[in-house]
Amino acid sequence: MSNADFADIPGTVLFDAQQARRGYGLNQFCMSLMNADNRKRFKADEVAYLADWPMSDEQRQAVLDRDMNRCLALGGNVYFLVKIAATDGISVQQMVGRMTGMDEADYRDMMLRGGRPIEGNRYRHEWLQRSGG
Amino acid sequence: MSNADFADIPGTVLFDAQQARRGYGLNQFCMSLMNADNRKRFKADEVAYLADWPMSDEQRQAVLDRDMNRCLALGGNVYFLVKIAATDGISVQQMVGRMTGMDEADYRDMMLRGGRPIEGNRYRHEWLQRSGG
Amino acid sequence: MAHVSATVYTSHVPAIGAALDHGRAAEPYWAPVFAGYEASRAWLREDPPDAIVLVFNDHATAFGPDLVPTFAIGTGESYAPADEGWGARPVPVVQGHPELAAHIAQSVIQDDFDLTLVNRMDVDHGLTVPLSLLFGQPPAHDFRWPCPVIPLAVNVVQYPVPSGRRCLALGRAIRKAIESYGEDLNVQVWGTGGMSHQLQGPRAGLINPVFDHAFMDMLTTVPEAAAAIPHVDYVREAGSEGIELVMWLVARGAMPERADGRAPTCVHRFYHVPASNTALGHLVLAP
Amino acid sequence: MAHVSATVYTSHVPAIGAALDHGRAAEPYWAPVFAGYEASRAWLREDPPDAIVLVFNDHATAFGPDLVPTFAIGTGESYAPADEGWGARPVPVVQGHPELAAHIAQSVIQDDFDLTLVNRMDVDHGLTVPLSLLFGQPPAHDFRWPCPVIPLAVNVVQYPVPSGRRCLALGRAIRKAIESYGEDLNVQVWGTGGMSHQLQGPRAGLINPVFDHAFMDMLTTVPEAAAAIPHVDYVREAGSEGIELVMWLVARGAMPERADGRAPTCVHRFYHVPASNTALGHLVLAP
Ligand SMILES: [Fe+3]
Ligand SMILES: [Fe+3]
Known part of the structure; x- marks a missing residue:
């Protein structure tokens, strides 16, 4: 089986090595939010905080916009991205529903x-x- | 095969899960010496530096004494311990020969x-x- | 000698942990969920295990973009509940069983399973929510889980993930390892994750009860057939996160075979929709 | 389609890196060591690979007491030379081949090898000394290794370590993966570590040329027999660190079979004692 078999499933991005490489910095940033101090720093100045991570400007904008579908397309994965929802104080259902x-x-x-x-x-x-x- | 089969090999400690558990803090300390600042701090005050790691007093003394056979018995492994030799500026051959x-x-x-x-x-x-x- | 006395299967939805931790378990939304586990909790109190091998997946908590083990076994002394972004769950630290874990690792690696040994990791809802569901919240005066837990983490986040067949085979190797352990222990193996759910994109919210019930049927009676389900079928039929169900196959592989060749006894079975975005499934199988 | 054009085997003694880095390669102690690789270096210049899968072991550098993968494949863009305590070796950053690595991981994990995927790690002498031996020191005006390298790390530090049989089988699965890669690449697989040496206790300094030569013979002509050597025999006969030789079996498994069923051609073979505490062995096998 190749990953191409997944391509005809609608509305679904497969998080494979290629996506993981694309999303490396974005997902690293998300994991940093597992620390309360980092969450505070991010909330105080999102733009400055995002500048510290090796992300593309597109990825940074998608985070600022909370455009999770865009984040997924740019290499994010929901288990990383959910840390943003946690930081925003919204539930997994709210975050997923918005997508x-x-x-x-x-x-x-x-x-x-x-x-x-x-x-x-x-x-x-x-x-x-x-x-x- | 069990690890007992190794017991009749002379002068040899098998680094298995039990030894790894025993040596956890000792080996962690050794890995910290992969950083130049840490090496400097260790050399400046070995006793103080060792106090920061979750090691037994026996393990700390074995490091201070550079008693590598004792370190091995206490859960150290040569690939970790060689970082001490590096910090002391001696070669792998010198360190191994001393054992x-x-x-x-x-x-x-x-x-x-x-x-x-x-x-x-x-x-x-x-x-x-x-x-x- | 140790033995596998039973296997337990359950979804590990994070919202369940949040509901418990914030005292919302009695609300109409959540009450049916917890009611569905009551019989299993009573059953567990009757024959409590000495140790649990808990198969779960890490959700980008202990393993991030730098390193993804296919199978990782916890050989440490203990594991702290992780801060997944909402703060750590207020549940006890999980005590490990380093001796049994090291024995399983030794046996299973010599049987050609290429485990990663993990001495230190924080554990996320994938591991702690099943404990909460089946043991309830430990009381303040005796704040600990009832028995040691060996975490066994399976990669179902970054593809390639292991095949169902491989997961079933790993379970069998774990049973063999447990049965060769010198001490007389009552060990349970738990498989967690699933059932159908999709947490991404415009298809999010997908639930497929027909697939979920068929999976529980197959898992119980014809595990090889369940193990043959290709990844693409999980993703198509059970949603992108439905792939977590391969972890149930590890626990199923650890079930002792009955002398009469029959399927194991289904002690409990429960299915409920929804728990947050997810269909919740639960099975207890005994030999 | 990509293919495995040759396999290369060599010890990876750290003192060799130190001798090169400190300009001592011409000293009487070291000159014979480097002379032994001259023919292989010329051979490599004639038919340079497009990529190398380099099987090595991490020496408590990237993987410490917290986490020990049995097999880990590097899927990253690049890998920096590690500071093992003496400062980082002044050699180029190793460029990876993420596409081929991801393809190998996909194929091999679906073939039941439970790899750990590693996107970021520093690489120690186990990986960089073989590159130095076979490519020489890259010149300042073109400071890079001649081709991309996919690191494949094998646990030979903390027991249980994988069996020789498992290592040979992994090599075969890697060859199959390479042969199904869409691009036409000339790929070499290198196995490193060994030969006989013991770096601990009163038996340190052990060297067993009879074992070492027998191992090189068996590896070349009857790899299944070499793969059947139990761990205890490596440790007893070749010293506690002689266990590194199981990594040669991964590379041997990756050798294409000849149509006539014969053993591969031994292009080069070299053996020398001592290099620091170690017996040094080197082989080049081509189909
Ligand atoms: Fe999950
Ligand atoms: Fe080595």
Whole structure:
């Protein structure tokens, strides 16, 4: 099996060696937030704190924007990125829900009703059909 | 095979999980000497520097005495301990030679003549016979 | 000689730890979750293990961008609960079992499993939430977990991750190692993580109860079939983080075979949606 | 497709690095050592590899008391020479080959080898001394090693260490991985460490040329027999640090089989005593 087999799963980035290399500095920054002092320093001046890490400007902006989907595309991984949510004092559900583009209450309701169904969410082409593409 | 099979090899400590646990702090201290500042601090006040590491007093004394065989018995391993030799500015050959109890020149000569022979050095009982034990 | 008396399987959702730690376990959202573990908690009190081998994955806590072990066994004296960004969970330090861990490492490495030995690591919700679910919160006057725990960390974060087949085989090698340990110990092996969930992108919130129930069925009765599931099927059917289910296969491999060749007894089984973003599953299997 | 064009074997004695770095290579003690590699250096200049998988062991440099991987593959961009206590060796930073390393990791982990992935580590004499011996010291005006290097670290420090059989099998899996890489690369696999030496206690200075020559013979013609040597025999016959020779088996496993079933061609073979405390051995095998 190659990683190409995963490419037709919609809305999913595989965190492999290539992504890990791309996200190295971004993920390092995230791990630094496992320390209370670092969280305080980050919150006091996000731009200055981010400047200390070997990240691209695109990655820094994605963090400042809290654009987690962009962070994922730029080599981040959710288990690293969740440290940003922790620093912001939001829950994992809030953070994950925001990645779907749904309203917070709608996402919570969807989960209470049993979550996003698997039907229609297995293949990219199912999504393309739905969007009329 | 169990580690007991190694017990009849003379003059040899097997660095296994038990030894690694025993030597944890000692070996940690040794690794700290991979930093030039730490080497300087250690040389300036060995007793004070050693006090910072979770070691037994026996281990600290063995380091102060540069008693490398004692360090090995107390959970040290040569690849860690050699950082002490480096800090002292002596070569690996000098450090290793001292563990044999031989004079430095004698050890060097032995190596130049082809090293310690394997005959008579495979089993503990060969050593006990030689020492009349 | 030591033996594997039972195997336990459970999701390890971090929000469960947060609910417990912040006194929200009785809220309507969480009460059914904890109720689902009550029978297992009673069962554990009846026949408490002497040690647990707890298979979990580190979530970018002890292992970060610099180093990713496929399989790592904890051979240390103890493991502190990690600060994952919200502060460390207020639960006891986890005591290890260095002697049994070293014995397992020795046996399993000679059986061609290329473990990483870890003497020091902080442990995250992957390890502490299962302990909370199955032992409850330790009381202040006796603030400790009931028995030593050997952490066994599996990489399911950065691909390539180990195959299901490899995880099942590792479990078998661990059972063999436990059964050759000199002391008479009652050992349980726990597999954690899963069930279906996806924590990324526009497909986040995916839940697949049909896959989850089929997985629990297969794991119980035909573990080789469960072990043959390719990674891409986990990700497609159970979400990008559903891949954690390969860790259940390690515990399943550690189940002693019955003399009559039958499947193990399912002592408890529980399934609930949702716990935060995740479908929660729980099994107890005994020989 | 990439292919393994040759395998190279050599001791990696730290004193050799010190002799080179301090301009003592021409001294009577060291001159015969470097003379023994001249033919191999000329051979390398004739058919330079595009990449090297360099099997070595870390000597309590990158991996300390906290974490010991059985097998670790370097997937990083580059690796700095380590300060082992004498200051870092004044040799170039080692450039990695992240793409090929990731491909090997993917292939080998799916083939049931439980590698640890390492993105960042400093490399000690175990890796840099073989480069110095076979490439010489890079000149100031072109201060770099001739090709990218993928470090493959094997635990031979803390027991349990992997068996010889396992090391040979890993080499075979690495060859298979290299042969399935999309780009046309000339890859060499190097095995380092050994030969007989003991660096501890009253038996230090042990040298066993009979064992060493027999090992080089067996490795060349009957690698399965060399792979069957138990650990205790290495330690007894070749000294406590002679166990490093298991790393030669990884490189040997990576040798392509000849169509006629014969042993590979021994392009170069060299043996010398002493280098510091150690017997020095060197082989070049080509299909
Ligand atoms: Fe998890
Ligand atoms: Fe070495």
